[in-house]
Amino acid sequence: MSGELIIPVCFSVFKNLFEVNKVKPAALVNSDSLCLFCRYDYKEMLHNSTFCLVPRGRRLGSFRFLEALQAACVPVMLSNGWELPFSEIIDWNTAAVIGDERLLLQIPTTVRSIHQDKILSLRQQTQFLWEAYFSSVEKIVLTTLEIIQDRVLEHGSRSSLMWNSHPGGLFALPQYSGYLGDFPFYYATLGIKPYPKFTAVIHAVSPLVSQSQPILKLLVAVAKSQYCAQIIVLWNCDKPLPAKHRWPATSVPVIVIEGENKVMSSRFLPYESIVTDAVLSLDEDTVLSTTEVDFAFTVWQSFPERIVGYPARSHFWDSNKERWGYTSKWTNDYSMVLTGAAMFHRYYHFLYTHYLPSSLKNMVDQLANCEDILMNFLVSAVTKLPPIKITQKKQYKETMMGQSSRASRWADPDHFAQRQTCMNKFASWFGAMPLVHSQMRLDPVLFKDQVSILRKKYRDIERL
16 A cells, blocks of 8 residues: 555655756666666556645645546645645545644554545546546636636536536536526436426428328327327428428327528527427438337436437547547447437527537538437537437438439438548547447337237337
């Protein structure tokens, strides 16, 4: 234990000595301690250490502090009077050990008394704080600006829980709500459940010319769901809105909204008409049964912070081209669930609109492509988790009968090339690839089990 405490700080001092005096380690081999430094890798020692001493630096602070955070090594602060960064909003007692530099010899006893569960909690918090607020200059600057905003607009400032728990204050926008229960990430902490209904948003890009079009069948199937509160048809078609009598009669309200500027990003605007927590995002040609819609919602209720849906896609690293690639091939894993048939929390509409930069949304709108990929990037960046794919009765279709703008999109040979470009552009802005692979698919209990069909709640799903 003592080695874990002392070696990192000794290496830190020697490292500074080498850098400042430009002395090569080989010139100091007569020193036993420096020989030790020559034989071990500094970064490796940091990552293998549980506690790292952070003594007083030559300036206001010490770079050793950030090094320890990055390495998931619990900082042991030995700098009386030093104000820790962002201490106005960060509870450093959950991620660091604050020592007294005048009582250095008591430190080994102090850290030995910390229980293993507490050590794990401290190390996990160092990783959260590093990733949320310190991992880039952009995040440091943005955190500073957000703290200033909370000072100025104190009535709408973020709570300590928002700043000190996942996903952090930068993703919990106070402009959306000041109530923790309105954010999907805090349901488990607060012990609450999302509203037991959903709003379906159907993205329409084709004129309504026939009563047999897929959008009308979809509308009827969704409206029959016991969990459907309302349906919003987002009219992004260049043709005028159809007359009211053209839409089928349903037991739930159907609201038709003309898309803002008829662009792709308008499907993710935070419309005031969406009053439920859950949003079922649908393309006009999606083929889903009422049973499939019901099952999707029941699964989402257990994972309200994630995207839950049917059509899955994946990303990969192309080592030959040294760039990210996109694939629609059926494999044993996936990292995206397309928003043409997916359920997610309405807060992601707000985050998509107000958190993402205009450059990315303009790219989506100009290409009329990739909005589903961008939403997956955003949700995975927030949750650090993959989406959830669920089983389905019918194969999700990406082509339509007849001629439509969507059909021409999928037939366009440049379609996948555009999506490859989007993947790399998005990854560049996020600073890393946020998508996470998964091999999990959720099926109904008793799915295809050899029991009576009468025992199965979602019995229609396994019927072809």
